[in-house]
Amino acid sequence: xxxxxxxxxxxxxxxxxxxxxxxxxxxxxxxxxxxxxxxxxxxxxxxxxxxxxxxxxxxxxxxxxxxxxxxxxxxxxxxxxxxxxxxxxxxxxxxxxxxxxxxxxxxxxxxxxxxxxxxxxxxxxxxxxxxxxxxxxxxxxxxxxxxxxxxxxxxxxxxxxxxxxxxxxxxxxxxxxxxxxxxxxxxxxxxxxxxxxxxxxxxxxxxxxxxxxxxxxxxxxxxxxxxxxxxxxxxxxxxxxxxxxxxxxxxxxxxxxxxxxxxxxxxxxxxxxxxxxxxxxxxxxxxxxxxxxxxxxxxxxxxxxxxxxxxxxxxxxxxxxxxxxxxxxxxxxxxxxxxxxxxxxxxxxxxxxx
Amino acid sequence: xxxxxxxxxxxxxxxxxxxxxxxxxxxxxxxxxxxxxxxxxxxxxxxxxxxxxxxxxxxxxxxxxxxxxxxxxxxxxxxxxxxxxxxxxxxxxxxxxxxxxxxxxxxxxxxxxxxxxxxxxxxxxxxxxxxxxxxxxxxxxxxxxxxxxxxxxxxxxxxxxxxxxxxxxxxxxxxxxxxxxxxxxxxxxxxxxxxxxxxxxxxxxxxxxxxxxxxxxxxxxxxxxxxxxxxxxxxxxxxxxxxxxxxxxxxxxxxxxxxxxxxxxxxxxxxxxxxxxxxxxxxxxxxxxxxxxxxxxxxxxxxxxxxxxxxxxxxxxxxxxxxxxxxxxxxxxxxxxxxxxxxxxxxxxxxxxx
Numbered sequence: 001x002x003x004x005x006x007x008x009x010x011x012x013x014x015x016x017x018x019x020x021x022x023x024x025x026x027x028x029x030x031x032x033x034x035x036x037x038x039x040x041x042x043x044x045x046x047x048x049x050x051x052x053x054x055x056x057x058x059x060x061x062x063x064x065x066x067x068x069x070x071x072x073x074x075x076x077x078x079x080x081x082x083x084x085x086x087x088x089x090x091x092x093x094x095x096x097x098x099x100x101x102x103x104x105x106x107x108x109x110x111x112x113x114x115x116x117x118x119x120x121x122x123x124x125x126x127x128x129x130x131x132x133x134x135x136x137x138x139x140x141x142x143x144x145x146x147x148x149x150x151x152x153x154x155x156x157x158x159x160x161x162x163x164x165x166x167x168x169x170x171x172x173x174x175x176x177x178x179x180x181x182x183x184x185x186x187x188x189x190x191x192x193x194x195x196x197x198x199x200x201x202x203x204x205x206x207x208x209x210x211x212x213x214x215x216x217x218x219x220x221x222x223x224x225x226x227x228x229x230x231x232x233x234x235x236x237x238x239x240x241x242x243x244x245x246x247x248x249x250x251x252x253x254x255x256x257x258x259x260x261x262x263x264x265x266x267x268x269x270x271x272x273x274x275x276x277x278x279x280x281x282x283x284x285x286x287x288x289x290x291x292x293x294x295x296x297x298x299x300x301x302x303x304x305x306x307x308x309x310x311x312x313x314x315x316x317x318x319x320x321x322x323x324x325x326x327x328x329x330x331x332x333x334x335x336x337x338x339x340x341x342x343x344x345x346x347x348x349x350x351x352x353x354x
Numbered sequence: 355x356x357x358x359x360x361x362x363x364x365x366x367x368x369x370x371x372x373x374x375x376x377x378x379x380x381x382x383x384x385x386x387x388x389x390x391x392x393x394x395x396x397x398x399x400x401x402x403x404x405x406x407x408x409x410x411x412x413x414x415x416x417x418x419x420x421x422x423x424x425x426x427x428x429x430x431x432x433x434x435x436x437x438x439x440x441x442x443x444x445x446x447x448x449x450x451x452x453x454x455x456x457x458x459x460x461x462x463x464x465x466x467x468x469x470x471x472x473x474x475x476x477x478x479x480x481x482x483x484x485x486x487x488x489x490x491x492x493x494x495x496x497x498x499x500x501x502x503x504x505x506x507x508x509x510x511x512x513x514x515x516x517x518x519x520x521x522x523x524x525x526x527x528x529x530x531x532x533x534x535x536x537x538x539x540x541x542x543x544x545x546x547x548x549x550x551x552x553x554x555x556x557x558x559x560x561x562x563x564x565x566x567x568x569x570x571x572x573x574x575x576x577x578x579x580x581x582x583x584x585x586x587x588x589x590x591x592x593x594x595x596x597x598x599x600x601x602x603x604x605x606x607x608x609x610x611x612x613x614x615x616x617x618x619x620x621x622x623x624x625x626x627x628x629x630x631x632x633x634x635x636x637x638x639x640x641x642x643x644x645x646x647x648x649x650x651x652x653x654x655x656x657x658x659x660x661x662x663x664x665x666x667x668x669x670x671x672x673x674x675x676x677x678x679x680x681x682x683x684x685x686x687x688x689x690x691x692x693x694x695x696x697x698x699x700x701x702x703x704x705x706x707x708x
Contacts, residue, residue, distance in 0.1 A: 017431055019670070026667060082700045206374060313664070328445070328683075336438060339436075341436025
């Protein structure tokens, strides 16, 4: 990143025809984008959206309000343009790509990018979700697809997901990152740790309280079984993670390498961002948090990432939808610094106190 | 408004390919827009933006960080396309109109709509800001301009303002609405009322604390002198208001009449909305609050209006800029209900618990 470009952008903002600082967060975004891209007048359009789809063996434990077949059905919906992310992608003029990294059934459809690493993860209540080799392959698929879109000219990236059961995997991963040694090190999980784990498990797509409790129990048992090491991201990913989460993290790694700003979506995406940051801490520099999801673990994940979201609209859909809805704010920040007149060029008298 | 269309929209939302309620506030917006327009699939594009410009005699008391000449200079900036509102208007594809309802100097410029009621208000520390006839004329100018844009096909309305000194007028108006009898009725303003008045006065474009205190004193003295009746909106407007605030309220009256949704901007615009609602309570039905301004009185005004803003980004620029930045969220709500596939049309299995 380029701190100097950021400082130059901050100085330039104060010459524009507005009271200093009066565009609030939009000004901070403009400075961050300048720092990321090295451009005082950064650009984020056109954005690219990659939706990674994969299934979760743990779905067979009844941790989702929807049956597993919905993953593949929604992939077809994406390809037909009928899902929320399609609608929002059209609104913001995004290039949208759908990648199968691990849907449980064979899928071939026009427009689908197939990078299937395996047919869904294993049920991590019984065995590790995947091998470390598979985890790496899914991360690499994400890197490859992001680089392909970057070559096609996208100036910012949104990553979304579809995978029935993936809030369960995300909660398990987040708990492993959050509790670290307390999960890996101790012979038995104590009440405090169990409480922390349970605190990052929520209703996902809409479970009732009784089934949230069951989901909590599944996650606690899985973590007690595998004892993932929160400091080893691939250990966490392979034991209790998901293939689409791996792909999302890979895409963020590629974006960071190419200095492409990433607008982070909700809970699952933020856990993928944590994974990416664990793999490479400098990824954090290119991340902007798009929105705060209603899923309770999301605020915990945002705090670990030290990011404040732009929107707080009670959304909890995934697919990248919250980030896509937040995108116009980031675009507004770019247009502001790119297009506004200065006090001098417009012949406007600057303020004193401001 | 059409409650039945709203209910129908709410039912239809639950058939779309997403967990029920998972788009949070966007779903509530879609229902509100359906209720306003009577359309289950409402439209808000293209939006129209009207920026009303006028000067304030009270500016001579040193209540702004900028000199009065900036009002006219910024009008020229609007006409040249260099201000924040121009940039955001282009982003959202808005029809933008600039109306002079009372700039203190003669202004003629290509593209400017001249509806000058008088050359700035009088200094309300000494005399009423304007006559009731002038107040009505400015409201009518707003009605006329909004109807002209509605005839040109806008599907939603944003009203903005430019007027050095207008947070002073807005704070005075808000205090009058807030304190009501306590200002009008009592022979002397007691400490509690003075505290309430002071609580809705802030730094505006960027005053330092000492000058905020001066601004507070000016407003308290003006209210003690004129004792406007908070239940008589034209009394408040003519004694301590502004011509652009009148124009904005008029435009909202017209929008309400024609069932055009209005996205409310920051502090001054929200005070204009309160004025419009006092003139005609049903205006409230068509209002959506775009954002929460940093100006401290804004939250008070929003509470009186009983509206929760979409954005909270620490903005405080005015011109309609916060509403324009919020507009894509409203557009997203329309596109969501207008374009998403249903579970049935997409062949996706609906959830159980959701």
